[in-house]
Amino acid sequence: xxxxxxxxxxxxxxxxxxxxxxxxxxxxxxxxxxxxxxxxxxxxxxxxxxxxxxxxxxxxxxxxxxxxxxxxxxxxxxxxxxxxxxxxxxxxxxxxxxxxxxxxxxxxxxxxxxxxxxxxxxxxxxxxxxxxxxxxxxxxxxxxxxxxxxxxxxxxxxxxxxxxx
Amino acid sequence: xxxxxxxxxxxxxxxxxxxxxxxxxxxxxxxxxxxxxxxxxxxxxxxxxxxxxxxxxxxxxxxxxxxxxxxxxxxxxxxxxxxxxxxxxxxxxxxxxxxxxxxxxxxxxxxxxxxxxxxxxxxxxxxxxxxxxxxxxxxxxxxxxxxxxxxxxxxxxxxxxxxxxxxxxxxxxxxxxxxxxxxxxxxxxxxxxxxxxxxxxxxxxxxxxxxxxxxxxxxxxxxxxxxxxxxxxxxxxxxxxxxxxxxxxxxxxxxxxxxxxxxxxxxxxxxxxxxxxxxxxxxxxxxxxxxxxxxxxxxxxxxxxxxxxxxxxxxxxxxxxxxxxxxxxxxxxxxxxxxxxxxxxxxxxxxxxxxxxxxxxxxxxxxxxxxxxxxxxxxxxxxxxxxxxxxxxxxxxxxxxxxxxxxxxxxxxxxxxxxxxxxxxxxxxxxxxxxxxxxxxxxxxxxxxxxxxxxxxxxxxxxxxxxxxxxxxxxxxxxxxxxxxxxxxxxxxxxxxxxxxxxxxxxxxxxxxxxxxxxxxxxxxxxxxxxxxxxxxxxxxxxxxxxxxxxxxxxxxxxxxxxxxxxxxxxxxxxxxxxxxxxxxxxxxxxxxxxxxxxxxxxxxxxxxxxxxxxxxxxxxxxxxxxxxxxxxxxxxxxxxxxxxxxxxxxxxxxxxxxxxxxxxxxxxxxxxxxxxxxxxxxxxxxxxxxxxxxxxxxxxxxxxxxxxxxxxxxxxxxxxxxxxxxxxxxxxxxxxxxxxxxxxxxxxxxxxxxxxxxxxxxxxxxxxxxxxxxxxxxxxxxxxx
Numbered sequence: 015x016x017x018x019x020x021x022x023x024x025x026x027x028x029x030x031x032x033x034x035x036x037x038x039x040x041x042x043x044x045x046x047x048x049x050x051x052x053x054x055x056x057x058x059x060x061x062x063x064x065x066x067x068x069x070x071x072x073x074x075x076x077x078x079x080x081x082x083x084x085x086x087x088x089x090x091x092x093x094x095x096x097x098x099x100x101x102x103x104x105x106x107x108x109x110x111x112x113x114x115x116x117x118x119x120x121x122x123x124x125x126x127x128x129x130x131x132x133x134x135x136x137x138x139x140x141x142x143x144x145x146x147x148x149x150x151x152x153x154x155x156x157x158x159x160x161x162x163x164x165x166x167x168x169x170x171x172x173x174x175x176x177x178x179x
Numbered sequence: 180x181x182x183x184x185x186x187x188x189x190x191x192x193x194x195x196x197x198x199x200x201x202x203x204x205x206x207x208x209x210x211x212x213x214x215x216x217x218x219x220x221x222x223x224x225x226x227x228x229x230x231x232x233x234x235x236x237x238x239x240x241x242x243x244x245x246x247x248x249x250x251x252x253x254x255x256x257x258x259x260x261x262x263x264x265x266x267x268x269x270x271x272x273x274x275x276x277x278x279x280x281x282x283x284x285x286x287x288x289x290x291x292x293x294x295x296x297x298x299x300x301x302x303x304x305x306x307x308x309x310x311x312x313x314x315x316x317x318x319x320x321x322x323x324x325x326x327x328x329x330x331x332x333x334x335x336x337x338x339x340x341x342x343x344x345x346x347x348x349x350x351x352x353x354x355x356x357x358x359x360x361x362x363x364x365x366x367x368x369x370x371x372x373x374x375x376x377x378x379x380x381x382x383x384x385x386x387x388x389x390x391x392x393x394x395x396x397x398x399x400x401x402x403x404x405x406x407x408x409x410x411x412x413x414x415x416x417x418x419x420x421x422x423x424x425x426x427x428x429x430x431x432x433x434x435x436x437x438x439x440x441x442x443x444x445x446x447x448x449x450x451x452x453x454x455x456x457x458x459x460x461x462x463x464x465x466x467x468x469x470x471x472x473x474x475x476x477x478x479x480x481x482x483x484x485x486x487x488x489x490x491x492x493x494x495x496x497x498x499x500x501x502x503x504x505x506x507x508x509x510x511x512x513x514x515x516x517x518x519x520x521x522x523x524x525x526x527x528x529x530x531x532x533x534x535x536x537x538x539x540x541x542x543x544x545x546x547x548x549x550x551x552x553x554x555x556x557x558x559x560x561x562x563x564x565x566x567x568x569x570x571x572x573x574x575x576x577x578x579x580x581x582x583x584x585x586x587x588x589x590x591x592x593x594x595x596x597x598x599x600x601x602x603x604x605x606x607x608x609x610x611x612x613x614x615x616x617x618x619x620x621x622x623x624x625x626x627x628x629x630x631x632x633x634x635x636x637x638x639x640x641x642x643x644x645x646x647x648x649x650x651x652x653x654x655x656x657x658x659x660x661x662x663x664x665x666x667x668x669x670x671x672x673x674x675x676x677x678x679x680x681x682x683x684x685x686x687x688x689x690x691x692x693x694x695x696x697x698x699x700x701x702x703x704x705x706x707x708x709x710x711x712x713x714x715x716x717x718x719x720x721x722x723x724x725x726x727x728x729x730x731x732x733x734x735x736x737x738x739x740x741x742x743x744x745x746x747x748x749x750x751x752x753x754x755x756x757x758x759x760x761x762x763x764x765x766x767x768x769x770x771x772x773x774x775x776x777x778x779x780x781x782x783x784x785x786x787x788x789x790x791x792x793x794x795x796x797x798x799x800x801x802x803x804x805x806x807x808x809x810x811x812x813x814x815x816x817x818x819x820x821x822x823x824x825x826x827x828x829x830x831x832x833x834x835x836x837x838x839x840x841x842x843x844x845x846x847x848x849x850x851x852x853x854x855x856x857x858x859x860x861x862x863x864x865x866x867x868x869x870x871x872x873x874x875x876x877x878x879x880x881x882x883x884x885x886x887x888x889x890x891x892x893x894x895x896x897x898x899x900x901x902x903x904x905x906x907x908x909x910x911x912x913x914x915x916x917x918x919x920x921x922x923x924x925x926x927x928x929x930x931x932x933x934x935x936x937x938x939x940x941x942x943x944x945x946x947x948x949x950x951x952x953x954x955x956x957x958x959x960x961x962x963x964x965x
Contacts, residue, residue, distance in 0.1 A: 018315070037315055044314065053239035054232020056444070058395045059477045063873035066395060094232035107230040111222050114837045117845060118677025119229030120395040120444030126230060145881045152873060154395050154445050155677060156848025157841060158881040 025086045027052065028096030036083045043067045043078035045086075046093060054094035054123040058152075065151035068124035069093045075131040077150075094123035097130065105171035106130045106164070115164035117155035125151045129165050133172060139165070198653065198790045204733035205726075207901040208690075208832070215758050216689040216696050217902075220837030223682045224701065225442065225675070234442040237414040238474045240401040246275050248310040248463050248473035249317040250456065251324050252483065253299035256333035256550035256866025257348070260297045260306065260326060267323040268309055273316035275467035277324075279307035283462060286428045289553070290519040291351060294428070294455050298331060300348065300517035301550050302867050303482025305455050310463040310471045333550040333866040337489055337514040340547045348517055348548035359515050359548040365532055366541040367597065373506025373539030377497025381576050385568035386933045388858040389489040389514065391481050391876055392557055396444020398484045399474030402460035409461055410437045414444065414474075416451040416676050417714035422706045424453035425461060440704045446676045447849075448556035449485035451716045452522045481871035485555030486859060488513045488525050488546075492568040497539075502582045502590045504537040509568070511544040516553040519546070523556035523648075523716050530565040530913075532598040533801070534645045535573075535591040550866055552859075556716065558846070559909035562646060563853065563916065567934055570642040570917035575930060583625050584641045584921070585614055596799030603798055605650070605898035609829035610643065610803035612892045616827035617641075620888055621807045626925055636812045638926025643805045644913035649830055649906035650800030650899045651722030655791030656710035659692070659731045661739065663781035665759060665774030666698040669731075672712030673724050674704040678908050679838035680720050686834055687725045687902060691732030693756030694773065710788070718802070718906030721834065723791055726900040731789030738785045743776045791900075800899045802910055803892075804828035806847070808918035809885075812926045814945055817938035821851055821885040821919055828889075831896035831905035843889040843911045850915025852879045855935050 020035040027050060034049055043060075046052040046069070056066040060079045067078040070092040097104040106129050109115070116122040125148050132139055132147035139147070144165035153161065183198045208217070228234035265277045280295035288294050295305055307324055311317040332346035339345050340357040348357050374380055400413035409431070415421050418438040426433045443450070460473040475484060490513045497506035509531045528542035557563070577584040594607040617623070627639055658670040669688040675681040685701040692699075702708050712724065736756050743761040744751040753764040761776055763769040777785075794800055809823040824847050833839050856877035860869045870876045889911075895903025916934060924930050929944045 037313075039315060047239075048313070051241055052232075053235070053241070056236075056395070057238070057474075058397075058444075059873045061477070061872065061874065064395065098231050101227075103227070103230065110230045111226040114220075114222065114841050116229060117679065117841055118395070118443060118445040119225070119234055120236065120677075122229050123232045149880055149882050152395065152878055152880065154393055154447070154849075154878060155841075156845035156879065156884075158848060158879075158884045159844045159887055160841060161881065 021084055023084055023087055025089050025091060027091045028093060038084050040083045041079055042069070042081040042083050042086055042091070045083040046078060052093050052095050056120055056123065065128065066121050066124040068127040068151065070127060070131060075128060094127060097126065104130065105175060106133065106168040108171055109164040109168035113160050113164040113167055115160040116157050121151055121153045125153065125161055129168060133168060137172065139169065141166070198792050202730035202733055202789055204737050205730055205901055207897055208895060208903050209897055210895065214690055216686045217834055218836070220835055221682065221686065221696060223679055223838070224685060225681060236396055236442045236444055237400055237412045237440065238396055240412045240472060242401065242403055242470040245401070245470040245472055246310040246312055246467055247314045247317050248308055248460060248471050249314070249321050250305055250459065250479065251307040251321045252479060253302060253304040253306055255299065255328055255330050256302050256335060257331040258299050258328040259331060260299065261329055262327040263307060264325040265307060267325070268320040271316065271320050271323060273312045274320045275310050275312065275469065276463045277307065277309040277320065278462055278466065286458060288455060289521060292518055294458050298350065301483065301552055303479060303552060305459070308459045308463060310467050335549050335551050335861050335866045336863045337491060337512060337547060337549060339863070340514065340549050341512060348550045352548060357548045359546045360519055363528060363544040365528055365598070368539035370506045370508050370539040370541040374495060374497040374508065377505045378500045379498050379576065379579050381494070381496040381572050381579065383494055383572060383575065383932060385492045385494060385571065387490045387564045387567050388934050389551070390487040390557060390853055390857045391859050392447040392449040392485060393480065393873065393876060393878060394445030394447055394449060397475040397477065397480045398450060398454055398456060400457055400460050401470060401472040402464040403470035404465055408435050408437070410439065411457060411461065412439050413457060414450055415440055416446045416674065416716060418674055418704060418706050419672060419711055420714055421453045421457055425457050428458045429461060437707045440674050443676050447558045448523065448560060448716065451556055451714045452520055454484055477873060478871045481859070481876060482552050482868055485520070486552050487557035487560070487563065488515050488554035490527055490564045492527065494568045494572045496572050496576050498576055498580065500580065502580055502587045504535055504591045506539040507531050507535065507537050509542045511542065513544065513546050514549045514551065514554070515546045516549055516551045518553040520553045520555045523560050525554060525556060526561035527565045529647065530562055530569055530645060533593065533596055534569065534643065535588070536593040536597070537591065551861065558849065559646065559913045562644065562913050566642065566644050566913045566917050567920070570914065571920050571930065574640065574921040574924065585618060585623065588643055589614065596801065599799055605798045605800045606829065606894065606896045609892060610645065610805070612894065613803050613805040613827040613829050616890050616892060617805045617807050617825045620825045620890060623807065634813060634815055636814060636926040638810050638812065638922040638924065640808050640918045640921025640923070640925055641805070642914035642918035642921060644803065644910060646718065646802045646910040646913065648717030648719050649722065649802035649910065650794055651719040651791070651906065653791045653793055654711065654713065655723040655727040656712065657724060657728040657731045657789045658709050659735050659787050661735050661777065661785040663777045663784060665772060665777050666700065667692055667694060668700045668702060669728060670702045670709040671724050671728070672703070672706065672708065672710045673720055674715055676715045678842065679835065680715065683721050683834045683838065684724055684728060688728045688732060691729045692735060694759050698759055718908035718910060720906065722900055722905050725902045725904060727789040727791045729789065729901055731787045734787035734789065735785050738787070739773065739776060742780055743771060746776060746779045747771065795898060798898050800896065800905065802828065802830045802905050804910055804914060806914040806918045808915065808922045810919060810922040810926055812923055812941065814927065817941035819855055819923055819936060819941065823886045823888070824915065826887065826889040826911055827892060828907060828911055829892035830907040830910070831899060832903035833891050833893045834904050839891060839907055840889060842907050844887045846911035847887050847915050848879050848884055850912045851883060851919065852877070853934065854916035854919040856937070858935050
């Protein structure tokens with residue numbers, strides 16, 4: 015078998031430009047985890063069932079395991095690593111800590127990215143909106159009740175930070 | 180220094196070291212103790228790392244020149260391997276190592292098998308493995324391996340495995356038929372006589388499904404050699420078990436193997452033993468001369484690294500008219516898969532022997548080989564299966580006798596451990612307190628008599644449980660070093676498997692040392708750090724390690740007071756330590772901070788070790804709980820919606836109420852999956868698993884969860900250990916499924932004996948009942964299974 019040809023790829027991840035050569039079949043998830051060392055997004059099912067690899071691609075949430083890296087040419091990717099400013103957590107992250115919205119934490123980056131996307135689009139979501147937003151994110155520890163609570167809390171925290179800023 | 184004694188037990192002749200005496204100065208935290216850190220719902224110590232994606236799990240280890248490994252697995256449920264040809268894979272650019280049974284020495288693994296064995300005995304059994312510079316190339320290489328199989332007859336269904344003419348799942352087994360190990364028989368009193376003297380006998384067969392743990396982080400590890408020393412970053416519930424097993428398999432001394440696990444994406448029991456990939460990664464890494472990461476994919480996770488064994492249980496309960504149990508008899512068969520893996524036993528029989536007071540009890544538990552994935556402990560192993568049957572049979576009995584289900588349970592309340600010489604329970608009122616709490620929370624006023632009409636039917640169900648391991652036991656060790664800045668390094672060999680161990684134990688350390696939580700650096704999850712620790716299982720860790728920390732802390736406090744007494748020129752007896760300060764009894768002006776005291780002796784530090792002493796010989800330590808489930812059943816679609824679950828559990832003192840709530844709601848959520856949707860489905864003709872993925876193996880989502888209201892009993896169990904705390908990890912899963920099943924029966928008047936209660940089963944049962952009603956045969960027992 016001959017070596018697979020690699021293609022050039024340029025994309026921006028968490029504000030940083032990257033220029034790489036990648037195999038055409040490499041997923042965005044493997045690119046993040048292997049080529050860029052961004053291991054926050056997790057590989058759990060690798061077939062779009064679980065949401066643990068959820069990232070933002072040009073402002074839209076996608077499953078990174080179902081997105082080919084070469085399809086991200088020129089695009090902006092945001093991952094869980096791009097949310098906090100230094101040690102200052104995003105309101106969604108803060109809410110997850112306050113509400114104990116995880117146990118093992120393996121699904122947490124995906125849950126947070128899904129909720130963050132919801133709040134960007136719907137600043138005043140209902141509980142139903144919150145649940146729908148994370149309905150594609152499995153949590154085997156069963157933290158869902160606290161995740162929904164964290165969603166509510168994140169809304170409060172965002173509003174409070176808007177008032178102060 | 181604690182004193183110990185070396186004892187040889189009479190039963191099995193094993194020599195044990197028993198630390199008899201509590202370290203001096205350990206105070207039991209009774210009801211009058213006022214706490215600074217214990218009992219507070221503080222955030223997890225690793226919360227920042229987890230919400231920022233920086234927590235490094237085994238799957239996230241990235242080392243220079245790291246290669247990635249994949250395992251070729253058997254496509255047949257039972258087959259001999261005639262030939263394996265790795266040459267095309269080895270020749271592939273980017274492949275750095277390839278191994279199979281032909282190019283490595285035979286390495287013994289569980290139950291008489293080898294790491295790469297012949298024959299293979301389940302779809303998913305390990306055949307070969309490759310490491311390559313990328314996951315994609317490793318996958319290509321697997322496809323290039325040629326294997327010539329000779330397919331053998333297989334058996335995957337439990338029922339079929341029990342039949343005399345069934346194929347043998349293990350050709351090398353010496354036991355009769357497919358029986359895979361010791362048939363465990365337990366008997367007390369006269370069970371047959373008890374059934375004869377009963378006014379009412381319940382005699383039913385219940386089955387439970389094979390459920391798969393499906394922790395989101397798959398099993399796996401990263402292996403790296405430095406000379407003759409091996410480091411494994413492993414997703415495991417027991418770093419020391421992995422160290423021991425891997426060292427044994429590779430013929431190495433244990434100290435040459437270091438196992439690290441800081442964060443782990445769930446285990447639920449399936450990661451409590453060392454698995455083949457730990458050795459496979461080490462071998463590939465050695466061969467390739469570079470680090471190798473081997474994380475299983477989701478399919479392998481569903482096939483080959485553990486599941487809850489499916490069971491068939493014939494349950495007979497005898498009772499007099501007033502509800503007194505005269506006999507409990509359970510005949511249990513259990514499909515253990517192709518290998519007995521070790522670890523915590525799936526003891527289905529246990530709850531039949533202990534949960535209710537009954538003089539006449541017999542349980543017979545028969546484990547069977549099948550050509551399926553090896554069963555391994557799954558959160559409350561055995562107990563979940565047993566409770567599904569026993570708690571529904573009790574519900575059935577209460578219906579038959581027209582006695583309230585909680586009243587029936589109180590009538591048969593056990594205050595001793597009848598399976599262990601009638602030892603009194605350490606907290607005999609524990610379960611009754613849990614009953615009381617749920618009764619009050621629900622406003623329980625007897626099971627509602629539901630009108631049999633309308634498309635949506637509502638129902639309420641109750642179930643209870645007990646659990647024997649939450650009290651912890653030796654060995655458990657802790658080391659503490661109080662540094663010259665007044666902060667302490669607390670070192671244990673245990674691991675946080677996502678349950679909050681790191682935080683709960685740090686709270687115990689801070690409280691016992693008299694420091695703030697910020698002054699504790701808590702170390703765990705690394706065999707090179709310090710003291711041995713047992714596996715994280717049985718919900719035992721808090722109660723095993725907590726008291727060891729308490730013992731070490733008492734020693735440190737004593738030393739600290741000696742230094743402080745010298746510095747202040749005051750009697751040591753007048754000193755106490757709290758919140759980072761050494762306080763003088765009756766003189767608030769004279770205290771010193773711990774830091775100031777330690778500066779007196781800097782650069783010296785204070786060091787101590789603590790060990791877990793045995794549990795009392797004359798008491799049985801157990802944990803308990805009760806749950807009420809409310810459901811709505813859609814009689815047209817068969818959909819069951821669990822609307823609300825009330826839970827109260829007794830597990831001694833609550834160390835961290837926030838994390839306790841997370842454990843309870845998580846367990847209820849898993850219980851809901853077990854009750855309604857989760858099931859490994861096998862095509863028994865082909866012997867293959869049809870749903871080895873998260874698309875078709877249905878774990879609950881956020882849209883499935885009920886409102887959950889939980890209120891722990893929260894009474895310190897001072898007989899158990901001086902922290903008063905026991906474990907809550909597993910037990911809240913146990914009563915959820917039978918409570919839901921009982922609620923469904925309450926809603927639609929049909930008993931579901933087989934888990935899970937899928938929509939298909941609900942519709943089928945309703946259709947059966949309608950046809951029975953149409954036939955209008957009033958003598959037909961509508962509640963028997965078809």
